Amino acid sequence: MKKSKVFWGLCLLAIIFYAVVQVMISGGILDMYYQSILIQMCINIMLAVSLHIIIGITGQFSIGHAGFMAVGAYFSAIATMKLGLPFPVAILIGAIVAALAGLLVGIPSLRLKGDYLAIATLGFAEIIRIIFLNVDYVGGAAGMVITNLSNWTYAFMGVFVTILVIANFTNSRHGRGCISIREDEIAADAMGINTTYYKVVAFTIGSFFAGVAGAIYAHNFFIIQPTTFGFLKSFDILIYVVLGGLGSLSGSVIAAIFLTVVSAYLSGYPEERMIIYSLVLIIVMLYRPTGLLGTKEITSLFKFGKRGGSKV
């Protein structure tokens, strides 16, 4: 079918992109600095896409995503540093614990709507952060020292799997169920969609991949501290999703790439960075209130003559 051709085409492109970058890294063309930006970019894409499934697809306004990232980061770090497990296993442990945390937080708080849900998730993320701050086993406020195990391959694999799973989920009856909740919860319920179930599922999947991102992040920076996962981090992730266009997977990916590049170039001027960052947001919201891509996907831009329709 036509759709699966597009799908395989994109997979092929992704693999070529991976190989080219890998060759450039091995050949010494990309130094450590660029490698670290690339990995950072991958982490941000994972975070953006994992929040996209919660906010963009299911329409549940969660602003505590950094909390689940923290869970993934800390638990994977415990797995490698304290238990001596291999890194891929640690990523999985971090992701699963983050998913469980998402489930635990999701079940009570997803009864809430709109602003109330936002405040509740923000609160939960802060609780998670405070817990790590006060547990001496993981270093408390001083943080936890971690060996650098992340590399381009892990980061890329993480992004690839995240996008694949979330795109596949979205383009199925389950994803449609989630979108129908975003569009009109009462109608979705009346059409036989178990709204609570799908909200929790989306939340759990989102938390899982936030955990993956956290695990790769933890092993990229030699140290993790609870302050890193404060609500400012949650807002950073939220910004990727809103800027890219709520409901657009490719939009959130593009926004994550764009803003990572912007902040990398502005890293020398931290104060100005926030001003420019904020200006970019204000301008986008003024001129494109639906975000860069709205609810559309980048692939639909190539389908001339075809209107709207589904994603990827």
Place this chain on the structure above:
Amino acid sequence: MTANLLLEAENVGIQFGGLKAVQSVNMHLNKGELIGLIGPNGAGKTTTFNMLTGVYEPTEGIITFDGKKINGLKPYQVTKLGISRTFQNIRLFKDLSVLDNVKVANHNKAKHGIFASILRLPSHFAGEAKMEEESIEFLKIFGLDIYKDEMAKNLPYGMQRRLEIARALAAKPKLLLLDEPAAGMNPQETHDLMELIAFIRKEFDLTILLIEHDMHLVMGVCERIYVLDHGQLIADGTPQEIRSNPKVIEAYLGEEVVE
């Protein structure tokens, strides 16, 4: 008669705080019937619908559907049992395509699970293909298949009303509740709609409960009519009986029918 009974409401009522919105409503719907529910604005018609579909839990009385008590079930559970509805103020999934709107309602008949979809197992493709095929069939009945890739919000008003019915039908109900399906339609559109309703009723072996303001329409198509006023049933019977019922005339129909 009991073998034929599809839905029964016994002494059903609901209270919001101190306000008794609907009280002691007794209704029964037999299989295959087309029943009207009428009443002046604020009489409690939509509230009654909301109780039948699980949106509100009745504070008194029992609702039985197909032999099962459905009080306290969630709307999606009620839908799974076979009651499907449309809304007074259209509630389509506006940013989904026309086809996807119907597919959402078709959801429960599909079997492929979340992991099958994520891993793109054969059962996913088979399930999705079946949903697509069935959904297009429903669209064809309503003459909406030409719009299938259009966003629901871009449809003309009359088409949106039709799409809502198509969507409700895709949930494969035994009982279809239509909340003012002809609201805002012109006489021609209303006429076409009524023919369509008669058609789907036969085709899908449906029982239909209809809220409608258009007296002409209700009197014309319904076999029996329930009349609500101030949250209470004040009359029920055939259109002729309702027409001549003094209580109804007083509460609702006024001079128009008497003339």
